[in-house]
Amino acid sequence: MDEFSFIDSIKQDVYYQPSVLKGIGDDAAVFRANNQDIITAVDTMVEGVHFSRETMDPLHVGYRALAVNISDLAAMGAVPAFFMVSIVIPDDWSAAEIDEVYSGMKQLAKEYRMDLIGGDTVSGKELVVSVTVFGLVPPDKSRYRSSAQPGDVLFVTGTLGDAQAGLEYLLGKHHFYDEAAAYFIGRHRQPNPRVSFALQLQALERVALNDVSDGIASEANEIAAASHVDLHIIYEDLPKVEYLGKLEKETCKPWVLSGGEDFELLGSVPEKDWAAVQQAAEASATRVTKIGWVLETNDTEPFVYLYEENKKSLLMKSGYTHLRQDR
Amino acid sequence: MDEFSFIDSIKQDVYYQPSVLKGIGDDAAVFRANNQDIITAVDTMVEGVHFSRETMDPLHVGYRALAVNISDLAAMGAVPAFFMVSIVIPDDWSAAEIDEVYSGMKQLAKEYRMDLIGGDTVSGKELVVSVTVFGLVPPDKSRYRSSAQPGDVLFVTGTLGDAQAGLEYLLGKHHFYDEAAAYFIGRHRQPNPRVSFALQLQALERVALNDVSDGIASEANEIAAASHVDLHIIYEDLPKVEYLGKLEKETCKPWVLSGGEDFELLGSVPEKDWAAVQQAAEASATRVTKIGWVLETNDTEPFVYLYEENKKSLLMKSGYTHLRQDR
Numbered sequence: 001m002d003e004f005s006f007i008d009s010i011k012q013d014v015y016y017q018p019s020v021l022k023g024i025g026d027d028a029a030v031f032r033a034n035n036q037d038i039i040t041a042v043d044t045m046v047e048g049v050h051f052s053r054e055t056m057d058p059l060h061v062g063y064r065a066l067a068v069n070i071s072d073l074a075a076m077g078a079v080p081a082f083f084m085v086s087i088v089i090p091d092d093w094s095a096a097e098i099d100e101v102y103s104g105m106k107q108l109a110k111e112y113r114m115d116l117i118g119g120d121t122v123s124g125k126e127l128v129v130s131v132t133v134f135g136l137v138p139p140d141k142s143r144y145r146s147s148a149q150p151g152d153v154l155f156v157t158g159t160l161g162d163a164q165a166g167l168e169y170l171l172g173k174h175h176f177y178d179e180a181a182a183y184f185i186g187r188h189r190q191p192n193p194r195v196s197f198a199l200q201l202q203a204l205e206r207v208a209l210n211d212v213s214d215g216i217a218s219e220a221n222e223i224a225a226a227s228h229v230d231l232h233i234i235y236e237d238l239p240k241v242e243y244l245g246k247l248e249k250e251t252c253k254p255w256v257l258s259g260g261e262d263f264e265l266l267g268s269v270p271e272k273d274w275a276a277v278q279q280a281a282e283a284s285a286t287r288v289t290k291i292g293w294v295l296e297t298n299d300t301e302p303f304v305y306l307y308e309e310n311k312k313s314l315l316m317k318s319g320y321t322h323l324r325q326d327r
Numbered sequence: 328m329d330e331f332s333f334i335d336s337i338k339q340d341v342y343y344q345p346s347v348l349k350g351i352g353d354d355a356a357v358f359r360a361n362n363q364d365i366i367t368a369v370d371t372m373v374e375g376v377h378f379s380r381e382t383m384d385p386l387h388v389g390y391r392a393l394a395v396n397i398s399d400l401a402a403m404g405a406v407p408a409f410f411m412v413s414i415v416i417p418d419d420w421s422a423a424e425i426d427e428v429y430s431g432m433k434q435l436a437k438e439y440r441m442d443l444i445g446g447d448t449v450s451g452k453e454l455v456v457s458v459t460v461f462g463l464v465p466p467d468k469s470r471y472r473s474s475a476q477p478g479d480v481l482f483v484t485g486t487l488g489d490a491q492a493g494l495e496y497l498l499g500k501h502h503f504y505d506e507a508a509a510y511f512i513g514r515h516r517q518p519n520p521r522v523s524f525a526l527q528l529q530a531l532e533r534v535a536l537n538d539v540s541d542g543i544a545s546e547a548n549e550i551a552a553a554s555h556v557d558l559h560i561i562y563e564d565l566p567k568v569e570y571l572g573k574l575e576k577e578t579c580k581p582w583v584l585s586g587g588e589d590f591e592l593l594g595s596v597p598e599k600d601w602a603a604v605q606q607a608a609e610a611s612a613t614r615v616t617k618i619g620w621v622l623e624t625n626d627t628e629p630f631v632y633l634y635e636e637n638k639k640s641l642l643m644k645s646g647y648t649h650l651r652q653d654r
Binding site: 119 | 377
């Protein structure tokens with residue numbers, strides 16, 4: 001059973017509590033308390049699976065564990081507020097190293113004025129850092145991946161493939177020179193959640209948002225499926241930092257499409273609101289790029305199409321592309 | 328560094344968000360959203376540390392992981408509402424077994440009309456089940472361990488030492504006959520959070536509450552420290568199920584004082600409200616027993632006193648007692 005069918009199997013069809021606005025199925029859950037919408041999400045990092053001591057210092061482990069959760073809040077359009085940390089500590093992590101993990105979280109928490117309000121500390125065989133975050137949003141202003149509609153402009157913040165490039169460098173699989181190496185390492189270890197950009201969009205009526213945690217191919221397919229629309233993306237328009245643009249395409253393309261962990265925001269808005277998105281980007285000093293458009297789907301299962309050198313192919317969740325002449 | 332000094336080291340002195348009513352330092356955290364108080368807590372169970380396949384089926388692992396969290400909500404006086412599950416799955420747990428873990432949670436969730444609203448599923452070397460719960464409470468009705476005052480009556484729900492007796496039996500360290508064995512096993516595997524009893528107390532002005540997760544000695548010391556009062560407990564009055572009462576005292580006493588994991592509620596109320604507590608117990612079909620009283624402390628660090636066969640001793644957090652003639 002893969003992760004997606006597993007999630008389907010545990011997902012409730014009906015919720016007991018009428019205050020649940022969004023359960024399983026987006027970047028975070030949403031419930032309402034007296035006209036205040038509360039966003040919550042949990043993300044877990046396991047040593048040897050999501051990070052290794054080879055590629056991250058303890059400080060980065062903490063920073064990143066909180067950052068990926070804040071990114072989920074950004075993708076819901078929420079203001080970060082609180083977090084809780086459940087940590088499994090193995091014998092081979094010293095008290096000083098665990099302190100560093102918390103320092104990494106506190107560094108980022110301070111930036112967002114987030115409070116550590118609870119948690120649990122237990123022992124085990126491998127380090128597991130599980131962070132629960134809470135954010136606040138005005139009523140009905142949560143941003144869902146199911147909100148895309150035909151005619152929308154598709155956009156993405158920042159640049160893609162950077163975190164993967166950083167990881168490849170740290171694993172010794174690819175070499176970059178000093179300046180580029182430092183840039184990519186930073187993007188892998190200390191991603192920058194797009195909170196202020198998402199908040200700048202709050203005045204807009206309808207915005208679909210997803211954060212790029214598993215690669216844009218995966219996130220685009222999630223929006224297509226949740227909104228029941230087709231997405232059309234132009235490969236040449238996907239934003240790449242100059243260091244990446246210089247690489248051979250066969251090296252760079254998989255990183256851009258499915259490298260993941262860039263924690264940028266992929267979204268869509270009605271075409272009339274595209275100018276407002278550009279203003280929001282400017283106001284929050286965030287790069288934003290129009291990368292395609294949203295159309296009606298003719299299929300039961302919607303698709304994401306990728307245009308590249310004027311050839312049209314299907315972009316699968318995995319980042320794999322294949323030509324479909326008939327579409 | 329022990330767990331308590333570690334928790335002190337990560338605890339914030341000041342909170343950025345004015346909506347935080349209680350951060351680290353009680354059974355759960357409390358924040359306010361538009362005059363609705365929201366309670367949240369996270370508890371993590373690790374295979375080989377908190378349970379083993381020897382003593383629990385997968386269904387019990389799930390049931391218990393949610394039950395201990397609901398017990399935290401009960402200890403705050405909250406109505407359970409939602410939960411999220413972060414699970415680390417190792418190779419040696421089959422999909423069918425993981426389904427059973429979730430079935431155990433769903434069984435209990437249904438009873439409390441709680442919704443599973445999110446989570447994370449990752450792989451790792453050992454099973455880790457981390458549950459975040461959410462509960463609701465009217466403004467200023469959260470029950471803190473810091474609310475005990477001199478003159479209060481001290482009480483506990485249910486009976487003590489049962490969960491430890493169940494564990495001893497399952498580990499083959501102690502033998503019980505069929506009926507007693509079944510009772511103790513049930514108390515260990517499927518504890519019964521005292522939610523309805525705690526809710527019946529909602530009309531009372533002031534109630535201190537703590538759930539008995541680490542043994543009554545530990546919880547009593549937490550109330551004494553948080554409320555800055557001395558607690559006086561009569562050993563003979565501590566409620567024991569008949570099966571336990573028959574055992575030698577040297578076997579039974581450590582289970583009763585520090586066995587832990589009974590998930591009963593230890594609390595205190597002004598003497599004038601003791602009749603109301605008894606009515607609440609009757610209305611929720613819960614056994615409640617007066618076990619002592621609360622007095623002013625003369626010490627910088629307050630103490631818990633245990634009276635046993637008319638001898639007075641200090642009851643330490645660990646359950647260890649020692650005579651103090653001078654007090």
